[in-house]
Amino acid sequence: MISGATTAQPIATWGVRSNAREEPAWVRLGLIVIALSFLTLFLFIPLGTVFYEGLKKGWGAYLAAVTHSDAIDAIKLTLMAAAIAVPLNAAFGLAAAWAITKFEFRGKQVLITLIDLPFSVSPVISGLVYMLMFGAQGWLGPWLNEHDIKIVFALPGIVLATIFVTVPFIARELIPLMEAQGKAQEEAAATLGAGGFQTFWHVTLPRVKWGLLYGVVLCNARAMGEFGAVSVVSGHIRGATNTMTLHVEILYNEYQFSAAFAVASLLASLALLTLAAKTFIEWKHGREVAS
Amino acid sequence: MRTLTAKRRGNVLPGFRLAMGFTLTYLSLLVLIPLSATFLKTFTLSWDQFWAAVASPRVVAAYKLSFGASLAAATINAVFGFIVAWVLTRYEFPGRKLVDALVDLPFALPTSVAGIALTAIYAPNGILGSILEPLGFKVAFTPVGVMVALVFIGMPFVVRTVQPVLADLEAEREEAAATLGAGRWATFTKVLFPTVRPALMTGFALAFARAVGEYGSVIFIAGNIPLVSEITPLIIITKLEQYDYAGATAVAVVMLMISFALLLLINYLQWRLTRFRSAVTA
Numbered sequence: 001m002i003s004g005a006t007t008a009q010p011i012a013t014w015g016v017r018s019n020a021r022e023e024p025a026w027v028r029l030g031l032i033v034i035a036l037s038f039l040t041l042f043l044f045i046p047l048g049t050v051f052y053e054g055l056k057k058g059w060g061a062y063l064a065a066v067t068h069s070d071a072i073d074a075i076k077l078t079l080m081a082a083a084i085a086v087p088l089n090a091a092f093g094l095a096a097a098w099a100i101t102k103f104e105f106r107g108k109q110v111l112i113t114l115i116d117l118p119f120s121v122s123p124v125i126s127g128l129v130y131m132l133m134f135g136a137q138g139w140l141g142p143w144l145n146e147h148d149i150k151i152v153f154a155l156p157g158i159v160l161a162t163i164f165v166t167v168p169f170i171a172r173e174l175i176p177l178m179e180a181q182g183k184a185q186e187e188a189a190a191t192l193g194a195g196g197f198q199t200f201w202h203v204t205l206p207r208v209k210w211g212l213l214y215g216v217v218l219c220n221a222r223a224m225g226e227f228g229a230v231s232v233v234s235g236h237i238r239g240a241t242n243t244m245t246l247h248v249e250i251l252y253n254e255y256q257f258s259a260a261f262a263v264a265s266l267l268a269s270l271a272l273l274t275l276a277a278k279t280f281i282e283w284k285h286g287r288e289v290a291s
Numbered sequence: 292m293r294t295l296t297a298k299r300r301g302n303v304l305p306g307f308r309l310a311m312g313f314t315l316t317y318l319s320l321l322v323l324i325p326l327s328a329t330f331l332k333t334f335t336l337s338w339d340q341f342w343a344a345v346a347s348p349r350v351v352a353a354y355k356l357s358f359g360a361s362l363a364a365a366t367i368n369a370v371f372g373f374i375v376a377w378v379l380t381r382y383e384f385p386g387r388k389l390v391d392a393l394v395d396l397p398f399a400l401p402t403s404v405a406g407i408a409l410t411a412i413y414a415p416n417g418i419l420g421s422i423l424e425p426l427g428f429k430v431a432f433t434p435v436g437v438m439v440a441l442v443f444i445g446m447p448f449v450v451r452t453v454q455p456v457l458a459d460l461e462a463e464r465e466e467a468a469a470t471l472g473a474g475r476w477a478t479f480t481k482v483l484f485p486t487v488r489p490a491l492m493t494g495f496a497l498a499f500a501r502a503v504g505e506y507g508s509v510i511f512i513a514g515n516i517p518l519v520s521e522i523t524p525l526i527i528i529t530k531l532e533q534y535d536y537a538g539a540t541a542v543a544v545v546m547l548m549i550s551f552a553l554l555l556l557i558n559y560l561q562w563r564l565t566r567f568r569s570a571v572t573a
Contacts, residue, residue, distance in 0.1 A: 021381075021462055021465050021466070023475055024475075027475075028382055031374055031377065031378050031382070032378050032382055032384055034371070034374050035371070035374050035375045035377075035378040035379070036378075036390070038371040038374070038375060039375060039390060039393070039394070041419075042439075042442055042443050042446060043393055043394070043396055043397075043443075043446075044393075045412055045418070045419070046405060046408040046409055046412060046443065047393075047396060047400075047408070049408045049411050049412055049418075050404060050407075050408045053408075053411055088317075091313075092313070092314065092317045092318075095309075095310040095311075095313040095314050095317075096310070096314040096318075098306060098310040099307060099310040099311040099314050102302075102304050102306075102307075103302060103304070103307045103311075104302075105311075111314070113554070113558065114318060114322070114323065115318065116554075117322060117326070117554070118322060120500055120504075120550045120551065120553065120554040120557075121326070121504065121547065121550060122503070122504025122505070122506065122523075122524050122527075122543075122546055122550065123402075123504065123505075123506050123507070123524075124504070124506050124524040124525075124527050124528060124543075125329070125504070125524075125527065125543045125546060125547060128329065128527060128531065128539060128540065128543050129325035129326055129328060129329050130325060131531065131536065132325070132328050132329055132332050132536065132540060133324075133325050133328055135536070137534070137536045138536075139328060160321065163321055164321060164322060164325070167318070167321065167322060183304060186304055187303050187304060190303045190304055190305065191303060195305070196304075196305035196306040196309075199304070199305075200306070218398075218399075221398075221399045224401070225399070225400065225401030225402070225404075226401070227401055227402045227403040227506070227507035228402065228506035228507050228524065231506075231507075231528070232528065232531065244401075245401045245402075245403045245404070245507070246403075248401075248403050248404060248407065249403050249407075252407050252511065257411070260407060261407065261408075261411075264401075264403075264404040264407060264408070267400070267401045267404050268400060268404055270399075271396060271399035271400040271401070271404075272396075272399075274399045275392050275393065275395055275396065275399055276392075278392075278395065278399075279392040
């Protein structure tokens with residue numbers, strides 16, 4: 001098989017099946033080496049660096065950094081923002097997918113494009129738009145100030161910015177999946193007298209649960225890891241409006257490199273867990289998860 | 292609303308109004324109205340003020356860097372991302388599945404974490420920086436550093452767009468080429484590559500679009516020297532910190548228009564890709 005250099009002989013029809021689609025061994029090896037070198041340079045070394053730098057000063061320093069009260073506050077805020085943003089986007093994803101895949105209406109394609117819109121907006125602008133709405137100089141700023149409601153430089157602003165950047169994640173997993181599944185089963189349930197909510201709960205949801213989970217996993221990773229958008233609306237108030245990613249930035253800018261990487265390693269672990277969950281769902285339920 | 296309900300007759304499923312109402316309200320309140328407010332905000336500026344904000348030398352230098360570095364990074368990703376996709380789809384080697392799963396890391400890793408990791412690696416005392424610096428290559432705190440960060444975040448876009456197309460390639464077409472006397476290289480350039488090219492272009496465009504707006508992974512390694520290594524999103528942040536909301540918005544609107552143009556281009560490329568794929572498999 002490896003003597004693939006002779007593949008191009010036109011009359012050698014036997015053996016072509018294995019040979020015609022294979023490069024000579026040295027080409028294959030060369031390409032594998034190039035691919036792995038590229039990935040090592042741009043993926044594996046950066047990933048390893050996070051953990052290496054985080055643990056460079058020993059476990060004591062590592063634990064001190066991740067259990068520092070500012071770090072704990074940042075972790076709590078990150079979890080809270082994700083705990084609000086992800087379920088809301090899941091509800092949105094289900095509603096949007098239901099409307100788009102079970103019904104016909106004009107402008108459907110436009111709606112799908114609009115749902116994807118946040119993906120093409122720079123994270124910094126995603127934060128900026130809420131500053132313009134709710135900031136001191138924003139449209140609603142004076143009114144909010146009068147009524148003593150804080151949105152930017154506070155939790156609501158962080159949640160809004162997080163929602164903005166993660167709006168499409170769950171919807172875009174569910175739409176192709178529910179489109180492919182069609183609506184025959186739901187129609188059968190409805191014809192047999194099931195109510196709308198019953199149909200959704202007993203027929204639709206069980207069939208999309210892995211696709212939903214897949215979207216939730218990706219949405220959560222981005223929600224917890226969002227930096228640019230949150231940075232704009234946060235105001236960087238230590239212990240109050242610092243998320244984990246912002247805490248990493250502050251520590252790094254204060255030259256507390258080990259502490260910065262220690263907190264960063266928590267986020268990197270979350271990323272690895274996300275990839276593990278994603279791979280597991282693809283492997284176990286590949287057919288139910290639209291690629 | 293009539294157009295929205297017009298075709299409902301004959302559909303036994305309930306919940307259209309509820310689902311559609313929720314979808315539109317949510318999307319409008321959280322995305323569309325805030326984005327429109329950004330465009331409206333620029334009308335508080337006169338044309339001269341707008342132009343001064345978006346065309347000052349510092350801002351123009353930032354556009355050039357953002358576009359130049361994004362273009363370079365997307366090109367590198369197109370070449371190496373294609374090789375990675377090829378190797379992962381066609382060859383068997385130990386650890387292939389693990390590598391395949393890790394390709395998505397830039398999607399999952401927070402950008403600030405990627406940013407500080409890349410900076411640590413390419414800083415003069417970092418593991419790669421300490422090798423490159425004596426050779427005369429400065430990466431961290433230069434435009435090259437910006438490009439390195441953009442390669443990192445754009446890579447999965449190319450790999451994940453090209454991979455399914457490579458996996459779907461039919462053996463028969465290659466075999467036919469071989470049977471007709473084409474060498475492996477000729478088969479690649481004349482049969483395989485033209486089939487994969489639409490996907491590669493889509494991946495390139497996606498990586499480019501993402502890179503233009505990228506902030507977190509870039510600002511640490513860039514060094515942010517005005518006129519040299521300052522990216523456009525950072526200009527927006529700087530203007531905001533100086534309470535120049537209108538100026539920040541003007542630059543943001545320029546970026547948004549470019550992003551929307553790219554979005555249209557990507558939609559077109561993807562539409563062509565789907566058509567192309569269904570034509571190939573038909």
